[in-house]
Amino acid sequence: xxxxxxxxxxxxxxxxxxxxxxxxxxxxxxxxxxxxxxxxxxxxxxxxxxxxxxxxxxxxxxxxxxxxxxxxxxxxxxxxxxxxxxxxxxxxxxxxxxxxxxxxxxxxxxxxxxxxxxxxxxxxxxxxxxxxxxxxxxxxxxxxxxxxxxxxxxxxxxxxxxxxxxxxxxxxxxxxxxxxxxxxxxxxxxxxxxxxxxxxxxxxxxxxxxxxxxxxxxxxxxxxxxxxxxxxxxxxxxxxxxxxxxxxxxxxxxxxxxxxxxxxxxxxxxxxxxxxxxxxxxxxxxxxxxxxxxxxxxxxxxxxxxxxxxxxxxxxxxxxxxxxxxxx
Numbered sequence: 404x405x406x407x408x409x410x411x412x413x414x415x416x417x418x419x420x421x422x423x424x425x426x427x428x429x430x431x432x433x434x435x436x437x438x439x440x441x442x443x444x445x446x447x448x449x450x451x452x453x454x455x456x457x458x459x460x461x462x463x464x465x466x467x468x469x470x471x472x473x474x475x476x477x478x479x480x481x482x483x484x485x486x487x488x489x490x491x492x493x494x495x496x497x498x499x500x501x502x503x504x505x506x507x508x509x510x511x512x513x514x515x516x517x518x519x520x521x522x523x524x525x526x527x528x529x530x531x532x533x534x535x536x537x538x539x540x541x542x543x544x545x546x547x548x549x550x551x552x553x554x555x556x557x558x559x560x561x562x563x564x565x566x567x568x569x570x571x572x573x574x575x576x577x578x579x580x581x582x583x584x585x586x587x588x589x590x591x592x593x594x595x596x597x598x599x600x601x602x603x604x605x606x607x608x609x610x611x612x613x614x615x616x617x618x619x620x621x622x623x624x625x626x627x628x629x630x631x632x633x634x635x636x637x638x639x640x641x642x643x644x645x646x647x648x649x650x651x652x653x654x655x656x657x658x659x660x661x662x663x664x665x666x667x668x669x670x671x672x673x674x675x676x677x678x679x680x681x682x683x684x685x686x687x688x689x690x691x692x693x694x695x696x697x698x699x700x701x702x703x704x705x706x707x708x709x710x711x712x713x714x715x716x717x718x719x720x721x722x723x724x725x726x727x728x729x730x731x
Contacts, residue, residue, distance in 0.1 A: 416518050420474045421481040421549070422531035423461065425452070425488075425509045427469040428540035433505065444505050445469060448495070452488050452507075459484035464523055471507075472531075474523060478513050478552040485509045485543045486559060486581070493541060506541045510534030512576075513548040526569075530576055533569045537578065547577035630668070633661045655696055663689050679718045687711045 427433070433441040452471060453463045461475035461484060475481035488509065496504040512534060514527025530546055538544040545553075550561060560582035566575030637658050644654035666685035687708050694704035 417515055417525075418518055419513070419515050420476065420523070420527070421461075421478045421511065421513050422516065422523070422528050423456070423471075423473040423475060423481050423485065423509065423511050424528070424531040424535040425471045425473075425507045426535060428506045428508055430469040433503070436502065440503070441505070444503075448492060448505055448507070451491070455487055455491070456484050459487075464521065472523075472528070474516075478549055479556050481511050482543075482545065482549065482553045482557050482559075482581070485511060486557070489541055489543060496541075508535050508538035508540060509543045510536070510538060510545070511543065511549050512546040513552065514546075526571055530569050530572065533567060534576075534578055537564065537567060538580070543581040545579050545581065547579070550577075550579045630665055633665050637661050659689065659692055659696070662692075680715045683711045683715045683718070 427445065430441075430445075449466060449471060453473075456463055456473045456475075459475065459480040460477055461473045461481060463471060463473045465472045475484070488507065492505070492507060496506065499505075510531045510533065512527055512531035514530060515525065516523040516527040517525045534544040534546060544564065545561075554561065561579040562582055564578045564580055567578045569576050640654045640657050640661075644652060663685065666688070667682070669681075690704045690707050694702060
């Protein structure tokens with residue numbers, strides 16, 4: 404007696420693959436500003452992205468609205484494709500005004516998916532889409548499953564973002580942002596969109612390639628607008644204190660507060676390494692300064708510093724145990 408397979412069952416299977424999800428940041432705003440121009444730019448960028456995905460061995464699974472869903476058999480090639488896409492789009496956007504730039508956010512996950520025909524479904528896809536929403540405009544966020552595969556194979560920097568809450572994933576998904584910085588000799592620009600070389604145009608804040616983190620992040624922080632404002636405020640306070648001198652340098656307290664704010668701002672931007680340990684270090688340094696400002700012959704700050712040191716050690720060990728690189 405002949406047996407026939409259930410068409411629904413035979414057409415559905417599972418596989419492990421690398422999922423690449425991307426969409427445009429502020430797409431509705433761009434459409435309101437110039438509908439026809441935005442659609443033309445989206446088509447141009449998405450066609451170019453599809454060609455680049457194909458050149459890295461991937462395939463575009465689906466497009467919807469302003470989104471792109473692709474898959475790759477290689478985790479490394481998926482990340483390389485994402486880096487090339489963001490580098491090249493940065494070049495294209497550099498010639499546009501700020502309010503017309505089209506910036507994609509990309510999320511990448513390695514996971515098990517359900518395959519039906521040419522489409523893929525399941526938690527593996529949902530995680531990639533969720534990671535994409537956490538990326539900065541022009542940025543890339545990857546899951547820990549991707550990070551474990553590429554950390555020593557792709558010359559880029561990573562920033563641990565913590566556990567990302569994802570529907571149907573109770574414990575959350577550890578995620579990493581690929582840092583945006585200058586290309587280095589170890590990370591030569593890869594051909595993008597069919598060209599043989601990247602543009603020789605120097606990088607600008609709006610045209611900055613994805614690669615290793617800048618070797619002087621603290622120096623960059625000192626030149627940011629927020630830090631510059633803090634420095635100007637500090638200078639004004641010192642000038643007022645000196646001009647109204649009454650025998651006391653009272654400006655030390657607001658200066659300490661400004662320094663604390665500046666330190667926490669650097670921590671928030673990930674410019675001092677691990678955010679948890681950097682926060683502990685900034686608070687600990689502030690307590691030491693307070694102890695010195697109110698010195699009465701006793702270094703009482705040693706006790707809270709001991710507690711902070713224990714907390715930092717626990718943070719370091721927990722990251723190492725879960726496979727997160729504490730040095731990143």
